[in-house]
Amino acid sequence: MIEDANVRLADLLDRRSDGHEPAPEAALAALFEGGVFVPVTETGSVVFLPAGDQPPTLLGFTDPALGARLLPTAAGMVHCDAARLRDILEKTGVAVLGVRSGSGQAVFPEQVLRDWAAHGPGAEMELSWSTDPVAVALRDALARRIREFPAVRSVWVAQVRWRVGGEEHLLLHVAVDEELPSASADRLMQVLLSEEVRLGPEHPKVGMLALHTTTHADTIAQLDRQGLDTVRHEAESGQVQVISREYDAPSAPPASGSAQQPRAMRRWFGRS
Structure with missing residues (x-):
């Protein structure tokens, strides 16, 4: 017991x-x-x-x-x-x-x-790469704002489908170098959804799960293998790296039924 x-x-x-x-x-x-x-x-x-x-x-x-x-x-x-x-x-x-x-x-x-x-954590879900305009807007906003959160190391943007019920929405996995529950991950989400990506009723829901870089190392390694849009932050150098299939196939069509993009965003390949 x-x-x-x-x-x-x-x-x-x-x-x-x-x-x-x-x-x-x-x-x-x-x-x-x-x-x-x-x-x-x-x-x-x-x-x-x-x-x-x-x-x-x-x-x-x-x-x-x-x-x-x-x-x-x-x-x-x-x-x-x-x-x-x-x-x-x-x-x-x-x-x-x-x-x-x-x-x-x-x-x-x-x-x-x-x-x-x-x-919530532990529920069975399927993750996939998303070309939904909201997912792209979140990725680009992360590239601009992730430096403001030194404890955040990586963020993966994914389309998630829950095997129970079949519900789908967008989900950010946030890897942090601080004890969970992560205040940095919570603040990052607040900034993204209040200052960067304004969601309307026609847009998909956006959720977040925080991961500890050591405790959840296996989960992080698995996320890296799934080909998701990824924003990485090296706190020591301040360099931000963005990984996306979009840059391998720029003509990739948008996801079927994707919502209207909430705001125009620029593409980011990497910053230093």
Whole structure:
């Protein structure tokens, strides 16, 4: 049985008491990466928080000792990883998950958890090179702005198709030299989508997954082999390198049904 506290999630929730609101994606990533401790009865049944006529709330604690102190009526605390949380969601119809840390708390609605379980880290997805104008605009914007984020080493731009449900959208994998969840990756996405690429209802959705250059080295190597548009940043020299099939085949046709480009962009082959 895993008994280690989810320190990362606890830190994010504790910051709320100081007025620092964590990005929802960061909290969800920490939740599914480290899990939570769920109270159970002596027979092993999950303890839910009654709320009158409202649907029940699933309780979770970032630390088993914290859970035992705050809910002494529970017989024990069971660690639930992403797979167990998904299983509880599917079998109980719980409305929300309420998570407590030492100084903070968060409520995750059932639909948000289900979406993250299907589309978040660990979900099965197929990545492919995209010629969608939004993907090209993101690649070019990355070439202009990546120097502003020294911890960011590489970004891959891909069309992603989730095998469960078949949903498609664009996804950026961001490799960083800092602890996850990455503040640099979050800020980079905010800059891209607020200052560079303005998305409209006709454009595809854009998501982001942050990767640690050491912890996720195997995943990074796999991304490099998939022929995706890639923007690399060498912090020491400041050089930015852009890799794209577009430069090998400039006449490549746009993706079928691609949306109108949000803004005109220049091509970038490499900068120093």
